[in-house]
Amino acid sequence: AQSVAQPEDQVNVAEGNPLTVKCTYSVSGNPYLFWYVQYPNRGLQFLLKYITGDNLVKGSYGFEAEFNKSQTSFHLKKPSALVSDSALYFCAVREYGGATNKLIFGTGTLLAVQP
């Protein structure tokens, strides 16, 4: 069965510092990985995805994520955090070419960027 773990409920970082939001996954085959961001009372917005190719994926708003197959991880990163990055971040996985097309989401990590 597919699953996603986001081990940190909240990440605190000072504005201008680098940030990392952690994600690990489990699928039977090859993973299709995503990061989404959610602002209060809004739906989820797509940030970036990994299917195949370069392990470092670049996405919206200066975010990037690094796929590590051996550690089954897909951590979200940004070199310099902004206060406006404060939001709820979700990692999601689907098995590439698998029988199901549903995305499985983690429980989310609240990112708080202090000025």
Add this chain to the structure above:
Amino acid sequence: DTGVSQDPRHKITKRGQNVTFRCDPISEHNRLYWYRQTLGQGPEFLTYFQNEAQLEKSRLLSDRFSAERPKGSFSTLEIQRTEQGDSAMYLCASSLRTGSYNSPLHFGNGTRLTVT
């Protein structure tokens, strides 16, 4: 903005009543998904359609829940005999699937259901 539209944004109902939500996907998208999100949790998959065909349903989707996409465009999600445990944000998303290409899911802003 021609994103995913959901109506209503908020719904308050009494236990035992039926409710229906509507989702209008991005017009060229052929896949439509329903998710449910409760406080402190990630979205949980309920069901999805490709065009008008409902291709997958979660075990979470009890007999009281039904979803339709009659013409392969908008979709409705109905909950019959609502219970307090149905209180959640109901999210709709759409995507485009052509051949081996599958676009990311684009989400609407959700319908927040409160059952009193």
